[in-house]
Amino acid sequence: MDAPGPVTHGTDTLEVSLLPGRSGIGARGAISPATRRRWEQALAVLARQHADVSYLELSQVGFVDVAGVRAVALTAMNLPGGRIVVERPPPQVPRVLQMFWPDLREIEVVPR
Template sequence: MGTWRLAPHDPGAPVPSLTVRPLDGCRGVRAAGEVALATHTIWERVLERAVREGEGVYHLELSEVTFVDVAGAGALAAAAERLGDGRRFVVRRPPPTLRRVLETFWPDLSTIEVSMS
């Protein structure tokens, strides 16, 4: 899968970036940075790949993600809705705001499991 990183080219302003690497030992990725307008392309590619990859559990390790905007949460929920029977995302240690947005807008989405450990 490799490592993906995207950041706009405005040297004078702080910009969000998102780095994604494969997880060792299980199917999934470890992300670091922010999911925001400037990084949606990477986030959506990761989610689309996860939907296409086989069956079972796909882990999203987000302990190093500091922010996920509402569009990023919506993209996660939309991808989870496209998972086949018996499949799910396990979202590990997400930023508190992502957990709250998922609980508020998609409380019954059984294809996303949030783990704080």
């Protein structure tokens, strides 16, 4: 990831950090066009560190747009194996995954 701390554009803020004790990242804020670059950089870090199961902890994320969900799906599809567990995402995340990627086995969603 680039410099630590939040990225703020207008009213959207996104903070991303590595999860302590396990492979993955946690996010706080909103994933939107204004914060997309930061989100995609964080997912690239996740993919480089991936080892069988990686976690995305999204309980502190209030909104993820379709392109943000798409970035997660593409990251999962390009992993060499294993899966991404998306923990406690906003409600639109599982709906978008089901709508556009209903058979994507590389993502497991743990609801709020």
